[in-house]
Amino acid sequence: MVPLSCxxxxxxxxxxxxxxxxxxxxxxxxxxxSIEVMLNGVNLSFVAFAAHWHSxxxxxxxxxxxxxxxxxxxxxxxxxxxxxxxxxxxxxDQVNLLKL
Amino acid sequence: MIxxxxxxxxxxxxxxxxxxxxxxxxxxxxxVEYLLLGAEFVAAVQVIVYAGAIMVLFVITIMLxxxxxxxxxxxxxxxxxxxxxGAAIGGVLVAWTxxxxxxxxxxxxxxxxGDPKAIARLLFHDFLLPFEVTSVLILIxxxxxxxxxxxxxxxxxPHPSTPALEETRELVAPGKER
Amino acid sequence: xxxxxYLWIVPILPLAGAAINGxxxxxxxxxxxxxxxxxxxxxxxxxxxxLAAGFSSASAPYYYDLAHWLRSGSFQVDFSFYLDQLSxxxxxxxxxxGFLIHIYSVGYMWDDDGYYRFMSYLNLFxxxxxxxxxxxxxxxxxxxxEGVGLASYLLIGxxxxxxxxxAAGKKAFIVNRIGDxxxxxxxxxxxKHFGSLDFTRVFAAVxxxxxxxxxxxxxxxxxxxxxxxxxxxxxxxxxxxxLPDAMEGPTPVSALIHAAxxxxxxxxxxxxxxxxxxxxxxALTVVAIxxxxxALFAATIGIAQTDIxxxxxxxxxxxxxxxxxxxxxxxxxxxxxxxxxxxxFKGLxxLAAGSVIHGVGGEQDMRKMGGLRVYMPxxxxxxxxxxxxxxxxxxxxxxxxxxxxxxKAANASWVYWVIGVTTAFITSFYMFRLMYMTFGGExxxxxxxxxxxxxxxxxxxxxxxDPHESPWVMLGPLVVLAFxxxxxxxxxxxxxxxxxxxxxxxxxxxxxxxxxxxxAEKITEYLxxxxxxxxxxxxxxxxxxxxxxxxxLPARIAAALGGLYQAVxxxxxxxxxxxxxxxxxxxxGSTTILWHGLDQGGIDAAVNDSATAARHVSxxxxxxxxxxxxxxxxWVAAGAAVVIAYMVWMGVx
Numbered sequence: 001m002v003p004l005s006c007x008x009x010x011x012x013x014x015x016x017x018x019x020x021x022x023x024x025x026x027x028x029x030x031x032x033x034s035i036e037v038m039l040n041g042v043n044l045s046f047v048a049f050a051a052h053w054h055s056x057x058x059x060x061x062x063x064x065x066x067x068x069x070x071x072x073x074x075x076x077x078x079x080x081x082x083x084x085x086x087x088x089x090x091x092x093d094q095v096n097l098l099k100l
Numbered sequence: 101m102i103x104x105x106x107x108x109x110x111x112x113x114x115x116x117x118x119x120x121x122x123x124x125x126x127x128x129x130x131x132v133e134y135l136l137l138g139a140e141f142v143a144a145v146q147v148i149v150y151a152g153a154i155m156v157l158f159v160i161t162i163m164l165x166x167x168x169x170x171x172x173x174x175x176x177x178x179x180x181x182x183x184x185x186g187a188a189i190g191g192v193l194v195a196w197t198x199x200x201x202x203x204x205x206x207x208x209x210x211x212x213x214g215d216p217k218a219i220a221r222l223l224f225h226d227f228l229l230p231f232e233v234t235s236v237l238i239l240i241x242x243x244x245x246x247x248x249x250x251x252x253x254x255x256x257x258p259h260p261s262t263p264a265l266e267e268t269r270e271l272v273a274p275g276k277e278r
Numbered sequence: 279x280x281x282x283x284y285l286w287i288v289p290i291l292p293l294a295g296a297a298i299n300g301x302x303x304x305x306x307x308x309x310x311x312x313x314x315x316x317x318x319x320x321x322x323x324x325x326x327x328x329l330a331a332g333f334s335s336a337s338a339p340y341y342y343d344l345a346h347w348l349r350s351g352s353f354q355v356d357f358s359f360y361l362d363q364l365s366x367x368x369x370x371x372x373x374x375x376g377f378l379i380h381i382y383s384v385g386y387m388w389d390d391d392g393y394y395r396f397m398s399y400l401n402l403f404x405x406x407x408x409x410x411x412x413x414x415x416x417x418x419x420x421x422x423x424e425g426v427g428l429a430s431y432l433l434i435g436x437x438x439x440x441x442x443x444x445a446a447g448k449k450a451f452i453v454n455r456i457g458d459x460x461x462x463x464x465x466x467x468x469x470k471h472f473g474s475l476d477f478t479r480v481f482a483a484v485x486x487x488x489x490x491x492x493x494x495x496x497x498x499x500x501x502x503x504x505x506x507x508x509x510x511x512x513x514x515x516x517x518x519x520x521l522p523d524a525m526e527g528p529t530p531v532s533a534l535i536h537a538a539x540x541x542x543x544x545x546x547x548x549x550x551x552x553x554x555x556x557x558x559x560x561a562l563t564v565v566a567i568x569x570x571x572x573a574l575f576a577a578t579i580g581i582a583q584t585d586i587x588x589x590x591x592x593x594x595x596x597x598x599x600x601x602x603x604x605x606x607x608x609x610x611x612x613x614x615x616x617x618x619x620x621x622x623f624k625g626l627x628x629l630a631a632g633s634v635i636h637g638v639g640g641e642q643d644m645r646k647m648g649g650l651r652v653y654m655p656x657x658x659x660x661x662x663x664x665x666x667x668x669x670x671x672x673x674x675x676x677x678x679x680x681x682x683x684x685x686k687a688a689n690a691s692w693v694y695w696v697i698g699v700t701t702a703f704i705t706s707f708y709m710f711r712l713m714y715m716t717f718g719g720e721x722x723x724x725x726x727x728x729x730x731x732x733x734x735x736x737x738x739x740x741x742x743x744d745p746h747e748s749p750w751v752m753l754g755p756l757v758v759l760a761f762x763x764x765x766x767x768x769x770x771x772x773x774x775x776x777x778x779x780x781x782x783x784x785x786x787x788x789x790x791x792x793x794x795x796x797x798a799e800k801i802t803e804y805l806x807x808x809x810x811x812x813x814x815x816x817x818x819x820x821x822x823x824x825x826x827x828x829x830x831l832p833a834r835i836a837a838a839l840g841g842l843y844q845a846v847x848x849x850x851x852x853x854x855x856x857x858x859x860x861x862x863x864x865x866x867g868s869t870t871i872l873w874h875g876l877d878q879g880g881i882d883a884a885v886n887d888s889a890t891a892a893r894h895v896s897x898x899x900x901x902x903x904x905x906x907x908x909x910x911x912x913w914v915a916a917g918a919a920v921v922i923a924y925m926v927w928m929g930v931x
Contacts, residue, residue: 007133009195010103014126016191017107022911023184029116029162031907033123036154037107040130043146051137059139060222066149067234071241073154077161078248084165186916193919193926 007048014041026091028083032076039069103129120158127151141216279478282340284329285359285412288369291322292404299401303394312384315397319380319404323373333366341414348417355475360414364782367614368411368546371621372539376404378755382629383530385751386636390528396436400534403429407539411546416465416475419547423461423511426540427454433535434527446523453520457510464503471496481553488557501554501561504547505568512544512598514572519853521595525587529632532587537594537624542617545601549610552783556608566606566690570697573599575850577704581711582836582847585642586631589712593668594624596701600683603694609686611779615769616679622766623667623676626759630661633748633756634716644712649721653745656753658717660760665713667763669706670814677814678767681807688806695806699813706817714825721745 014037021034043062050058106125113119127150134143223231295318303311333340339362348355361369380400387396406429410422428451435447468475472483487497508514513521513536524536535541548555548565555562576595583589597620604613635642637654651658667676680702687694747753769775824832836843845851 007137010133012191012194013104014107016187017104017111019187019190019911019915020184021111023187023908023915024111025119026908027116029158029165030110030119033110033116033119033158036123036150037110037126040126040150043142044130044133047134047137047139047142050139056218056222057226059142059219060227062139062142063145063219063223064227064230064234066145067238070149070154071238073157074245075241075248077157078245080161081165081249184912184915186912186919190915190919190922193922197926197929 004048004052008045011041011045011048014038014044017041028080028091029077032073032080036069036073039065103133116162117159120155120162123158124151124155127155141219279339279341282329282342282361284325285340285342285361286344286357288322288325288329288373289359289405289408289412291318291325292401292408294318296398296401296405299394299398303398306394308388308393311394311397315401316377316380316384318401319373319377322404322408323377326369326373329361330366330370333361339363339365343414352473353469355415355417357418358414358476359412359418360477361412362782363779364546364549364614365411367618367779368542369408371542371618372404372407372411375621375625375759376400376407376534376539378758379530379534379625379629382533382632382752382755383528385749386530386632387528392436396433396528399429399432399436400530403433403535403540407543410543414477416468416477416480419550420458420461420465423507423543423547424458426535426543427451427458427511430454430524430535430540433531434524436527436531440526443526446520446526450520450524453517454510457507457517460503460506460510462507464500464507467496467500467503477550484553484557495558497554497558498560501551501558502564504551504554505561505565508544508548508602509568510544511547512541512602513595514544514568514599514602515575518572518576518595519856522588522591522849525585525591529587529628529635532591533625533628533632536591537621537628539621541594541598542601542621545598545605545613545617548602548605549614549783552605552610555605562606562608564606566603566687566694569599569602569604569606570687570694571599572596573603573701574697574704575599577701577708578846579849581704581708582843584644586634586644586647586712586716587628587642589644589708590624590627590631593627593705593709596705597624597668600680600698600701603687603698604683607687607690607694609683610783611776612679612682612686614779615775616683619667619675619679619763619766622759622762623664623674626660626664626756626763627668629752629756629759630657630664633657633752634661636748636752637745639745644715646722647716648719649717650745651717653721654717654747656747657756660753660756661717662713663760663763665709667767668709669817670702670810671818672811673764673767675763675765675767677811681810684810685803685806688802699810702810703813703817706814707821710818710821711825714821718826719829 018034018036018038018041021037022031025031025034043065046058046062046065050056050062103126106122106129109122110119110126113122127146131143131146131151134140134146295314298314298318299306299311303314306314329340339360341361342359344357344359346354347357380397383396383400387393390396403426406422406425408422410419410426413419413422431447431451434450435444437443438447465475468480472480474480474483484497506517510517521536521541525532527535555565573596576592576599580589580592580596583592597616601613601616601620604610604616634647634650634654634657637650637657638647641647663674667674670677670680672678684695684698684702687698769778824835836847848854
């Protein structure tokens with residue numbers, strides 16, 4: 001018997017870790033990985049609630065989230081490769097052509 | 101615990117490959133959590149898709165691009181100043197809410213059996229449309245990834261031209277060198 | 279009260295003339311301009327004569343409501359005109375003397391470039407003055423009041439390219455305005471307490487009020503405020519300072535506006551409001567005191583002036599003081615009588631002075647004149663007649679009116695009489711001084727170049743370089759006015775004038791002193807008359823001694839008096855005093871506080887600084903768009919935290 005809030009807490013911690021990673025890290029691949037961490041945290045909360053409220057829709061949604069995450073990872077990595085070809089760097093601070 | 105350790109390690113490590121490995125650790129532990137919650141299908145999918153495919157993709161990219169240790173670079177002060185406190189505040193608020201308002205509900209281990217049959221029933225009945233849309237989404241993602249990551253010349257190689265095609269080209273852009 | 283539909287035509291005629299000359303004068307020939315101006319002014323005069331001929335005391339007063347104007351609840355004001363004996367006297371004086379001056383100006387201003395402008399302004403002035411005189415309520419009178427102020431400004435500053443003339447015009451208008459402020463407050467009081475500005479209604483309301491013998495009540499307040507307005511318009515202490523400066527304008531302007539008509543508007547207004555003043559003895563006393571003091575004060579300044587027009591200007595202020603003194607002791611008809619005779623002889627004096635100036639080629643300093651009686655005999659004779667009139671020598675016009683005033687003043691208080699007689703002595707002195715300096719002795723001035731070619735002139739064969747007589751177009755009005763200065767006084771003989779005006783002034787004026795008929799009173803009257811004649815003669819004698827027999831004496835006396843003479847010669851430094859007290863603080867305050875402080879510091883700064891602030895803000899904001907991924911993420915995290923906090927807070931509530 002594990003309290004629900006435990007799962008939710010873990011989910012929150014994972015999410016916060018993901019955000020912090022996004023902010024702190026300089027390597028763009030690492031940033032992507034922290035995005036994945038965030039998504040996983042959200043997935044966990046979905047499953048926890050699904051179990052709590054005895055509704056399978058939560059798990060179905062998790063399925064969809066994973067699909068989207070996969071797609072996004074693929075495209076994102078492709079972008080990274082394309083950027084690396086032109087910029088020769090993986091440092092996100094040096095990819096600031098969008099500045100004013 | 102392991103999960104949290106893995107997540108923190110991801111932050112701490114400076115070499116991306118180390119971060120990737122710790123991410124795999126996180127995924128695995130999450131799969132175990134799902135099992136605990138009785139979502140077998142989701143756990144399986146997590147391992148296969150996430151830890152198996154996506155992380156492999158990440159590792160391949162890291163090795164392809166020869167990503168090295170992270171160098172020091174001029175970061176953004178805003179990110180540190182605003183973002184970290186923001187994240188911290190958000191986290192604290194959520195935690196506080198949870199601690200305050202949760203009235204000690206518990207979830208039994210294996211409470212809800214999430215066997216594939218039940219999930220499949222939902223997927224193909226109630227959530228059919230989203231299912232199809234996501235499949236199209238994946239297709240588009242594949243195409244986009246291929247286009248983005250391929251070499252420029254591979255895309256722009258012209259088709260072998262016929263006389264009719266040449267005449268049309270002359271009409272559109274007379275005298276313009278291709 | 280009988281309606282008379284011709285009343286409104288009288289002011290409109292000169293307005294039409296002003297409009298035609300104003301809009302089309304620039305392209306018209308001088309003959310056309312002259313015709314238009316003289317026609318419309320002359321027709322106004324003819325109209326006035328026609329009204330006078332049809333005037334009958336039985337059916338007076340006449341009125342005419344031309345159009346509706348203001349309606350505000352129970353308060354209403356219309357464009358209405360009014361003619362009673364008082365208005366008739368003023369009307370005839372204004373149109374008659376005005377017409378003569380128009381004729382004179384044709385000759386005087388013929389060579390000026392802005393001839394059409396001058397004629398247009400003259401007609402405009404006539405329109406406003408007639409509106410003032412013929413008004414049936416205080417508001418229409420105020421239109422005329424302000425309008426003559428405007429015309430005065432335009433005409434004084436007629437040669438506006440000259441700095442002193444433009445400044446004089448401004449000074450006249452601004453000082454007038456100060457007086458108008460008092461007038462306005464009085465009007466507001468009338469509206470508040472009587473609910474109307476119409477003469478009949480106001481006076482009917484006033485009639486029911488008791489006489490305010492103690493303290494200051496409503497009527498005293500109104501009376502004092504009206505006096506402020508009159509002081510501004512008629513150049514009494516302390517608002518007389520504009521009149522000497524107004525001599526910058528052409529001489530016909532000085533004659534018309536500042537001798538005959540505009541300055542008398544104040545006296546007319548006080549006379550018209552006699553019912554208010556009759557019931558406010560305090561205000562009436564103030565009027566008398568102000569008038570008396572002004573008369574003496576201005577006369578003393580006049581004896582030291584060297585500019586011929588300035589002497590006449592101070593003389594005007596002094597004579598206006600006499601008129602106010604008369605009104606102040608309740609002798610309103612005497613004041614109006616003097617107004618009429620003053621219009622004749624002062625107008626004549628100014629026109630003749632203009633003739634003199636014209637003849638010596640523009641010189642106005644009397645020390646550079648002299649001996650002109652040989653060169654300009656007609657001017658000399660007419661001016662002489664006017665001088666005799668103003669000095670109060672019988673049987674000329676001025677004697678009758680001035681003596682009437684002195685007699686009535688003596689009845690009120692011997693102090694008034696003493697000051698009045700002293701002023702008469704000084705008046706006689708400086709007028710004859712003017713005559714001797716200008717016309718007597720030998721010509722001390724520079725040779726006169728004939729700088730202009732006249733075609734209206736009757737070319738005399740005079741030696742080139744000598745002062746010459748003026749053309750007949752200018753001399754004609756002089757002669758007419760001289761005639762009037764001689765006979766004008768006889769209307770006062772046997773109190774005919776007073777009886778004529780009696781219906782106006784005796785409505786409810788139960789405090790007006792009745793005409794004495796006892797023999798003891800008659801003897802006193804003749805005695806006082808003799809005194810005033812003798813002081814006039816004494817003044818003449820003194821002037822003769824000082825300026826004709828021993829011309830070197832005045833300089834020695836002036837040197838002996840030293841500082842006192844300097845003070846008088848510099849007009850007691852009043853202008854400088856006003857400058858320090860009022861003008862300079864106002865200008866400095868306006869510059870420092872309003873201009874630098876408010877306008878530049880406040881309003882400009884607000885506009886400029888808001889623009890600068892916008893620039894700063896955007897300058898700082900643009901750093902947000904750094905292209906740096908991580909800062910964007912930071913903003914997103916912060917925003918998410920805000921949203922979460924908000925949702926938690928909402929949930930908690």
